[in-house]
Amino acid sequence: MDVLSHSRHFAELPFSVSERVTPTSTDDLSSILADASGADRTVIPLGGGISAGTGLPVEGFDIGIDTTALSGILSWEPADLVLSVRAGTTCAEVQSALAASNQVIPVDVAYPERATIGGLISTGFAGPRRLRSGSFRDLLIGCEYVRGDGLVARAGGMVVKNVSGFEIPRFLHGSWGALAVLSSVNLKITPKPRSDGTLIVATESTAEAVASALKAVSSVSTLASCVVMSVDGTTTIAARALGRDRAVSETLAEAARILGAGEVIGGDESGAWWQAYLNQFGEVDAETLIAISVRPRQAVEVVTRLRDMAGLADSASFAIDPGVGSIRVRLSGPNHELVAAIVDLVQRHGATYVLERVATELVGTIPVWGDPPDGIDLMRAIKREFDPAGILNRGRLVI
Amino acid sequence: MDRQQLLDELERIVGPDGVRHRPVDLLVYEYDGSVDGAVDTAPPTAVTLPRTTEQVAAIVRLARKAGMPVVARGAGTGLSGGAVAQTGGIIIALTRMDRVIDVDPIDRTALVEPGVINLELSDVVRSDGLFFAPDPSSQKACTIGGNVAENSGGPHCLKYGVTTNHVLALEMVMPDGSVVWTSCARDGYGGLDLTAAVVGSEGMFGIVTKALVRLTPIPPAITVQLAAFGSIDAASHAVTSIIAAGNLPASLEMMDNLTIQAVEPAYHAGYPMDAGAVLLVESDGHPAEVAESVEEIEALCRDAGATSMRRADTAGERDLLWKGRKMALAAMGRLAPNYYLHDTVVPRSRLPETLAAVEDIARHHRLQVANVFHAGDGNLHPLMLFDRRKPGDVERILEASHDLIHECVKVGGTLSGEHGIGTEKRGYMTLVFSESDLRAMAGLKQAFDPEIRFNPNKVFPTGYVCGEVRELHIKAMEQQHGIVPV
Numbered sequence: 001m002d003v004l005s006h007s008r009h010f011a012e013l014p015f016s017v018s019e020r021v022t023p024t025s026t027d028d029l030s031s032i033l034a035d036a037s038g039a040d041r042t043v044i045p046l047g048g049g050i051s052a053g054t055g056l057p058v059e060g061f062d063i064g065i066d067t068t069a070l071s072g073i074l075s076w077e078p079a080d081l082v083l084s085v086r087a088g089t090t091c092a093e094v095q096s097a098l099a100a101s102n103q104v105i106p107v108d109v110a111y112p113e114r115a116t117i118g119g120l121i122s123t124g125f126a127g128p129r130r131l132r133s134g135s136f137r138d139l140l141i142g143c144e145y146v147r148g149d150g151l152v153a154r155a156g157g158m159v160v161k162n163v164s165g166f167e168i169p170r171f172l173h174g175s176w177g178a179l180a181v182l183s184s185v186n187l188k189i190t191p192k193p194r195s196d197g198t199l200i201v202a203t204e205s206t207a208e209a210v211a212s213a214l215k216a217v218s219s220v221s222t223l224a225s226c227v228v229m230s231v232d233g234t235t236t237i238a239a240r241a242l243g244r245d246r247a248v249s250e251t252l253a254e255a256a257r258i259l260g261a262g263e264v265i266g267g268d269e270s271g272a273w274w275q276a277y278l279n280q281f282g283e284v285d286a287e288t289l290i291a292i293s294v295r296p297r298q299a300v301e302v303v304t305r306l307r308d309m310a311g312l313a314d315s316a317s318f319a320i321d322p323g324v325g326s327i328r329v330r331l332s333g334p335n336h337e338l339v340a341a342i343v344d345l346v347q348r349h350g351a352t353y354v355l356e357r358v359a360t361e362l363v364g365t366i367p368v369w370g371d372p373p374d375g376i377d378l379m380r381a382i383k384r385e386f387d388p389a390g391i392l393n394r395g396r397l398v399i
Numbered sequence: 400m401d402r403q404q405l406l407d408e409l410e411r412i413v414g415p416d417g418v419r420h421r422p423v424d425l426l427v428y429e430y431d432g433s434v435d436g437a438v439d440t441a442p443p444t445a446v447t448l449p450r451t452t453e454q455v456a457a458i459v460r461l462a463r464k465a466g467m468p469v470v471a472r473g474a475g476t477g478l479s480g481g482a483v484a485q486t487g488g489i490i491i492a493l494t495r496m497d498r499v500i501d502v503d504p505i506d507r508t509a510l511v512e513p514g515v516i517n518l519e520l521s522d523v524v525r526s527d528g529l530f531f532a533p534d535p536s537s538q539k540a541c542t543i544g545g546n547v548a549e550n551s552g553g554p555h556c557l558k559y560g561v562t563t564n565h566v567l568a569l570e571m572v573m574p575d576g577s578v579v580w581t582s583c584a585r586d587g588y589g590g591l592d593l594t595a596a597v598v599g600s601e602g603m604f605g606i607v608t609k610a611l612v613r614l615t616p617i618p619p620a621i622t623v624q625l626a627a628f629g630s631i632d633a634a635s636h637a638v639t640s641i642i643a644a645g646n647l648p649a650s651l652e653m654m655d656n657l658t659i660q661a662v663e664p665a666y667h668a669g670y671p672m673d674a675g676a677v678l679l680v681e682s683d684g685h686p687a688e689v690a691e692s693v694e695e696i697e698a699l700c701r702d703a704g705a706t707s708m709r710r711a712d713t714a715g716e717r718d719l720l721w722k723g724r725k726m727a728l729a730a731m732g733r734l735a736p737n738y739y740l741h742d743t744v745v746p747r748s749r750l751p752e753t754l755a756a757v758e759d760i761a762r763h764h765r766l767q768v769a770n771v772f773h774a775g776d777g778n779l780h781p782l783m784l785f786d787r788r789k790p791g792d793v794e795r796i797l798e799a800s801h802d803l804i805h806e807c808v809k810v811g812g813t814l815s816g817e818h819g820i821g822t823e824k825r826g827y828m829t830l831v832f833s834e835s836d837l838r839a840m841a842g843l844k845q846a847f848d849p850e851i852r853f854n855p856n857k858v859f860p861t862g863y864v865c866g867e868v869r870e871l872h873i874k875a876m877e878q879q880h881g882i883v884p885v
Contacts, residue, residue: 079639079748080777102645124592137595138564153839157831159744161776161816163550163599164824164831165858166840167563170595178591191645214505221528221616222685247688297505325506352582354589369589375579378847379591385842398589 013052014360016060017044024069026144026152026183033181034150036063037389043148044393045181047088047119050111050284054123054356055176055396057363067118070183073097075158081189082141082158087118087182104192106133108274110282118182124174127278128225128240131217131323133190136173142186143169147179148387160188177393179386193242198270199252201237201262206230207304209237210322214296216258217323222251229277230318237262238277240270281319281328286357288331290342294351296325302349303327309341325351334359340366347371369398400465402444409447409489412457417495419446428490431477432537434739436793437800438480438823443470443490450495452570452578452608459606459852460576462489468855471602473514473545476537478740479821481549481601485856491606493544499523500609507614508567513544513607517551520612529614532559535817536725547607550599552817554650554724555681557775559615561817563598570609571597574852579605596843601819602854604847618683621649622693623717625709626700627674631655631770634676635751637703638774641680642747644699646692651775652679652724658769658782659723661730668723671707678774679724681717727771728782735767735784739796743804745812747777756806757781764799778816779807804830820858828860 023029036043041062046052048068067088074084078101085094091105092112098104108127109115115125117136126135142156145168155168172180203209209228216239217226225240237259241251252264265273283289294302299322306312306329315335319328331338339358343366346353355368373379379399383390400408409418419425422442429440444467449455462469468488475482484490497514504527511520517538521530534553535541541551547569552561559565569581581593597604628634634653641651654662654677659670670677678700682692697708711717731738745753754770757779761768772780783799785792804814804827813831814824828837841859844851 077746077748079643080746081642082746134560134564137592138560147839151835151839153836154833155836155840157744157813158811159746159777159813159816161552161556161561161744161773161778162813163561163817163819164814165820165828165836166843167550167595167599168839168843170563171592171843173595174592176589191642191647194645218505218507218616221618222688243685243688244691246691247685250687251685295503295506297503373582373590375581375593376590378573378579378593381846381849382591382596382843385846386839399591 013049015058017064018060018062020064020066022066022069026146029065029070029146029181029183030150030152032063032065033146033148033391036391037149040389041391042394043391044396045122045177047116048090048111048114050115050119050282051123051356053284054354054368055393056368057360058395065181067181068116074184078103082160082186083189084158084184084186085117086184088116091115091117091120098189099192102192103189105139105187106190107136107139108278110278117185121173121182121185122175122177128227128274128321131226131321132224136187137170139187139189140169140173140185141188143172143182144184145172145180145182148389148392152183156186158186176397178383178397178399179392181392195245195248195266196240196242196270197248197252197264197266198238198240198273199255199259199262199264200273201256201259203235203237203260206235206307206318206320207300209235210303210320211300212259213237214299214322216255219258220251220254222247223255225274226255226323227277228318228320228322231280232317233314238273240274277319280317281330283330286330287334287359288339289357290329290339290353291356292327292329292346292351292353294325294327294349296322298349298351299325299327302345302351305345306342309338311335312338334362336362372398405461405465406445408461409445409458412461413447413449413454417448417450419448428472428492429483431475431480431482433478433480433823434737436787437739437797438483438821439485441483441485441487443484444487446490446492448492448495452572455491455606455608456572456576456578458489458491459572459574463574463576463850463852469606469852470854471544471548471606473542473548474516474537474540476541477545477549477819477821478742479815479819479823481819481821481854481857482545483822485822493542496608502527504529507616508611509614510609510611511543512609513542513547515543517541517543517546524614525617528617530617531612532565532615533562536728543610543612544607547598547610548600548602549817549819552773552776552778554652554773557651557773558647558649563595565613565615566594566598566610567613568611569594569597569607571605571607573605574848574850578608601821601857603844603857605853620686620689621681621683621717622689623711623720624680624693624696625670625720626678626680626705627671627707628676628678628703628705630675631754632751633704634678635754635774637678637700637705638750639748640699640703641696642775644695646682646696648692648696648775649681649683650679650773653677653770653772653774654724654727655770657734657767658727658771661733661769662723662727665730665733666722666726668719669709670723674706679720724771731769731782731784734769736786736788737784739783739785739800741779741781741783741800741803742815742818743779743807743812744816745777745779745807745810747775749810749812750774750777753779753807753810753812757803760799760802760806763802764795766795766799773816776816777812822857825858825860828858
């Protein structure tokens with residue numbers, strides 16, 4: 001079987017990779033990293049390749065580690081609601097195995113057939129269910145990882161509550177492969193909700209939609225997700241409830257009193273709506289994709305100003321998760337001035353951003369990772385401990 | 400720097416009322432909530448009670464100049480020795496930094512100082528329909544800063560998670576006296592999630608001086624069920640079947656007969672005195688969801704052999720059922736002068752056999768053990784009853800603890816679910832972690848605190864021979880002499 005069948009072909013990556021390696025065991029992974037450290041060869045770990053286009057411009061890496069052969073469920077005890085899975089396993093593969101016992105990882109992800117569990121964790125992916133049930137960060141209970149210097153270590157365990165030793169699994173979440181490559185992860189899982197329903201409300205003003213979504217999130221605590229999507233000038237609010245039938249329909253009825261009447265879709269159709277929503281804004285081939293994080297209370301103002309920017313209304317699509325302050329902006333072209341204006345707006349509101357996809361010619365002019373975070377010296381000291389030769393993702397990240 | 404100079408400098412920073420140094424004043428700071436004997440006690444050189452981040456930073460800079468360790472302390476309710484200055488040095492007690500600086504009901508966050516008491520935060524935000532979800536048993540006394548250090552849990556973490564799931568960002572004083580804000584780990588962030596590393600680091604990475612925490616909406620419906628069973632075993636099987644059927648209660652707590660014997664006469668919570676064990680099951684969420692879950696849980700409990708069931712829907716009734724659980728530790732005084740509260744975790748499905756093993760261990764060591772614990776999480780809390788005045792009692796509980804920990808690890812469990820490692824369990828770390836695992840953890844410590852200023856001699860096993868870990872200990876040992884001339 002071609003282990004790269006669901007991963008992005010390296011030829012499509014925005015940088016060159018001199019050698020590609022496909023470890024099949026943790027020991028393999030350890031030797032690759034130890035040797036690379038010894039020889040000062042730079043390394044980029046890759047799962048489904050979905051986020052490979054994010055980061056500072058890098059000409060190339062000496063080694064691309066394809067993690068997708070580190071695949072499969074290592075252990076799963078349905079009665080314990082815990083799972084151990086190798087990091088290169090795709091999300092779809094895990095979810096379909098769990099479905100056999102009516103269990104689920106309660107995170108909806110973009111491109112689940114391609115996205116690997118390790119990649120989702122390393123890039124800090126968080127979907128629309130994080131409003132209530134969190135992201136992978138909240139589900140991680142343990143992991144095995146290989147540091148840049150090849151040291152294999154584990155942290156956490158296979159129990160749902162654990163304060164034995166430092167919280168390294170959660171710390172590696174969102175670290176973008178700066179410190180180590182995950183070889184396996186242990187997750188808390190949950191029972192699959194018995195019923196799934198989504199209220200879809202078409203609306204005029206994006207800013208007003210954000211305001212009412214915030215109100216719905218505050219007053220209907222049983223909503224699982226509530227987002228605003230604006231594509232091609234059409235704005236839609238989607239509110240989702242998960243649980244038992246009656247609770248789902250009553251929750252959506254409560255939401256409709258705030259958001260307005262709309263269409264209610266259920267079951268697979270509801271799941272499909274959210275999948276399409278995620279894919280659209282996780283689009284690998286989008287020309288410009290900006291992830292903005294604001295305080296929820298600033299969401300209305302920031303969205304209003306974004307909307308007001310000349311030209312933005314026509315060319316931009318928005319995916320807004322007001323309850324968690326996430327705004328994703330997709331532009332149809334490499335509009336330098338617009339990107340600069342958006343970044344300026346975000347910074348004036350004390351918010352943060354990442355240019356997830358951006359035209360190459362812009363990369364050198366606008367910091368793709370936003371302003372350097374506080375504590376950057378400390379982060380660099382940690383990087384030196386985990387990856388003393390600095391081979392992992394060299395040049396791509398801020399640390 | 401001699402002792403008097405040090406005290407003078409400290410007074411200059413925090414004022415005369417912010418420094419404790421007389422032996423009689425230091426006595427209480429030799430201890431935390433742990434059992435004397437299971438955890439070493441030690442007097443600090445001085446205790447300081449700062450009111451601001453700047454004062455904390457100045458104390459840390461002074462400690463660095465004097466070459467002394469620094470130990471942060473909240474309410475001192477910890478159960479693993481974390482707040483004890485094991486190698487002497489300066490204790491920074493954060494109890495005077497107790498302001499709730501800001502509550503934002505739209506963002507659903509609160510900015511607090513570390514000395515804020517856990518339950519007081521929930522009290523403050525209740526009028527906004529919110530609460531702070533981590534609820535350790537000590538929540539009437541313990542501080543948010545302590546919760547952050549230990550990554551505290553509580554009965555409701557089955558559904559809501561532990562402290563780390565509710566901390567968004569931290570202000571922290573670093574070993575060189577600089578102040579860092581660990582950023583919110585949200586979208587649009589390219590750095591490392593320092594917040595994740597610091598929560599649960601047992602005060603070894605820095606001194607937390609502010610926390611931005613997440614608040615959770617109070618659910619619209621809450622019901623507590625009490626189910627009585629003939630035996631612990633039957634109750635454990637009910638736990639498994641409740642979860643297996645796809646229910647996720649907010650909490651799922653168990654108490655055994657000995658606990659009921661202590662609790663019921665003291666607090667009249669309505670637990671049947673003849674039950675082998677009782678389960679407290681709290682379901683919350685949408686009223687329709689709760690109503691159906693409760694029916695299902697009742698049926699599952701009856702199938703598992705429940706001898707009686709009660710249900711509490713109003714706040715008053717719920718509080719009464721919870722009272723017995725929350726006051727269980729206090730009630731132990733009716734059974735024995737002392738108890739050693741243990742904290743281990745096993746996979747939920749291994750509960751029945753582990754509880755049977757606990758009983759065997761108790762019998763073998765001629766100990767009475769009461770069980771009151773977070774069954775839904777597999778988080779055991781055997782209370783070993785003893786009398787410190789009786790020669791040999793402390794030794795027997797320590798031997799029993801040793802057997803208990805081994806038993807839990809054997810079935811795939813771990814050392815501590817919510818109390819921390821501290822000095823209590825550092826000797827057991829090699830049972831669950833390899834040399835490489837510990838080396839990597841030591842590397843993280845080294846990056847945060849290269850001079851081993853903060854809370855030395857915790858978490859890592861003593862005498863553990865391994866490059867980085869040994870280096871940590873050598874530095875800690877050097878500091879044990881207290882005041883080293885600059």
